[in-house]
Amino acid sequence: MADRARVAVLISGRGSNMAALIYAARREDCPFEIVLVASNNPEARGLELAAAEGIPTFALSHKGLDRAEFDAKIEAEIESARADYIALAGYMRLLSPELVARWRGKILNIHPSLLPKYKGLDTHRRAIEAGDTVSGCSVHLVTEDLDEGDVLGRTEVAILTGDTPERLASRVLIAEHQLYASVLAEYVGRKTDPDWIVAKVGELALALPESHARTSHGAPGWRVGTEKSGKFFAYVSIHHHGEEAIALLVKTSGPDEMAALIEADPDLYYKPAYYGAAGWIALRLDRPDTDWEHVAGWLRKSWSMVAPKKLQAMAEFL
Ligand code: GAR
Numbered sequence: 001m002a003d004r005a006r007v008a009v010l011i012s013g014r015g016s017n018m019a020a021l022i023y024a025a026r027r028e029d030c031p032f033e034i035v036l037v038a039s040n041n042p043e044a045r046g047l048e049l050a051a052a053e054g055i056p057t058f059a060l061s062h063k064g065l066d067r068a069e070f071d072a073k074i075e076a077e078i079e080s081a082r083a084d085y086i087a088l089a090g091y092m093r094l095l096s097p098e099l100v101a102r103w104r105g106k107i108l109n110i111h112p113s114l115l116p117k118y119k120g121l122d123t124h125r126r127a128i129e130a131g132d133t134v135s136g137c138s139v140h141l142v143t144e145d146l147d148e149g150d151v152l153g154r155t156e157v158a159i160l161t162g163d164t165p166e167r168l169a170s171r172v173l174i175a176e177h178q179l180y181a182s183v184l185a186e187y188v189g190r191k192t193d194p195d196w197i198v199a200k201v202g203e204l205a206l207a208l209p210e211s212h213a214r215t216s217h218g219a220p221g222w223r224v225g226t227e228k229s230g231k232f233f234a235y236v237s238i239h240h241h242g243e244e245a246i247a248l249l250v251k252t253s254g255p256d257e258m259a260a261l262i263e264a265d266p267d268l269y270y271k272p273a274y275y276g277a278a279g280w281i282a283l284r285l286d287r288p289d290t291d292w293e294h295v296a297g298w299l300r301k302s303w304s305m306v307a308p309k310k311l312q313a314m315a316e317f318l
Contacts, residue, residue, distance in 0.1 A: 005188035005288035008036040008083035010074070010091040015046015016173060017089035017110055017180050022053055024181030031189035036081035038074055040093050056081065062093060071096040084288040087184060088142065097144045107142035108187065110180045112172050114154055115140055119147035124165035124172065135159050135168060137176045139183040153183035192286045194238045194246055201248060201285070204296045205234055208303045209314050222299075224307045231306040234299055237282060241273040247282035248295060249275050250302035257281075 007025075009018045018037055025033050037050035042059040050057050058077045062070045078086060088109040100107065113123035115138040127135040136156040141149035155175040159168060190196045198220045205211055205222035212230065214223050219237055223230035235249040249272055252258050258281050261269045272282040283298060284290075304312050 003287055004030070005032040005085055005191075006035045006081070006083045007032045007085045007087050007184070007188070008038060008078045008081055009034055009050075009087045009089050011037060011039050011044050011046040011089050012041050012092040013044050013046065013090050015044060015049060015089065017176055018046045019049055020177035020181050021087060021089065021184065022050065022055060024185065030181075031185050031192065032085070035083055036077060038077055040070070040074075040091070046089075067094070067096045068098060071099045075099055075102075085184075085188060086142075087180070089180070094146065095142065100142060100144050104143075105141060108139055108152065108180075108184060109142050109147070109149075110176050111138050111140065111147050112169065112176065114138060114156065115147060115151050122165075124168045128159060128163055128165060128168065133159055135172060137172050137179055139180055152187055153179055155179045188288060191288055191290065192246070194236075197246055197285050198236050198238075200292065201234065201236055201295070201299075204292070204299050205303075208233075208299065209307075209311055211303065224303055224311065233302040233306045235275070235280075236285070237272055237275075243273065243282075245270070245282065245284045246286040247272065247284050248298065249280045249282055250298045251305045252279050252281045253305075254279050 007021070009021055011018050022034050024030055034055055036058065037047065037055050038058040039047055040060065040062045042061055044059065047057050047059055060070070060073055084106065086103055086107045088107065095107070113127065114134070114136045118126050124135065134156045136154055138151050138154045140147065140151045143149040155178065157172050157175050202213060202220070202222070206213065208224065211222050211224050212227065214221050214230070216232065216235060219235045219240065221232050221235040223232050225231055233251060237243065237247045237249055239246065252261070258271060258276070258279070261281055262271065268284055270282050272280060283295070285295070
């Protein structure tokens with residue numbers, strides 16, 4: 001199995017969603033693990049449970065610190081736990097725009113309403129008072145604006161006649177526990193799913209001039225030039241020749257560049273079977289922290305090594 005995504009959970013109180021994530025991660029086939037539970041409230045009940053379950057915890061009261069200062073301290077802990085993602089679970093504090101920008105696409109939150117309805121607080125009372133017949137919960141990506149990011153999944157929960165906000169909340173909470181673990185697994189797992197990876201590489205490769213897709217010995221590949229005489233500039237190797245990895249194969253200038261890359265970052269680069277001898281390097285794509293800008297840069301570089309001269313002139317504008 002590919003490396004599991006490392007998740008830091010932020011809480012402010014009870015931590016029942018945190019517990020749901022911790023126990024979901026106990027399954028061997030779960031694509032994430034919880035590496036840290038941090039809180040802005042040293043009294044948060046969830047901290048005790050996390051510690052008892054062997055998860056490192058960190059607590060710091062935000063009182064007396066400004067938002068950026070406080071977030072920098074929390075972020076330092078998240079970084080030293082080598083987390084790939086942050087899951088907010090009843091974390092009742094806005095994050096600073098700087099932290100959100102640095103972790104874009106990597107912070108998830110659970111919210112007790114069917115977003116985009118009822119952002120903010122007191123969601124259950126508002127749903128009941130509006131006469132809604134269904135409420136529910138949503139998991140969404142966190143952006144600078146409160147409860148605004150892309151919704152990744154929602155579960156509907158019926159509102160019963162005579163429901164109080166408390167009764168409704170307790171049923172929605174059951175739905176939250178199911179939803180959060182499954183959406184988080186899907187979100188972090190899709191990044192190691194071969195179909196998703198091939199589609200993502202294809203999107204970047206086909207954005208380069210005069211490129212087209214072509215399978216080579218069963219491996220998805222991309223060529224530049226005409227259908228007839230085009231040349232390959234990239235392949236995706238999916239557990240090729242028994243290798244553990246899913247990787248992008250791109251052209252280097254030769255053995256020296258290859259050796260230097262592997263030495264500089266042996267977790268990311270390796271010499272692939274067969275192709276390696278011909279100057280192709282493998283860059284792992286099945287790690288949770290793939291930098292797709294970097295992948296796009298490699299595709300451009302590899303494309304310009306094999307593209308005809310007249311096209312290379314165009315590449316300067318890419
Ligand atoms: C949960 O219902 C969660 O959806 C909500 O706080 C509760 C925390 O419970 N979050 C928000 O309202 C965020 N705006 P928990 O600590 O037991 O997970």
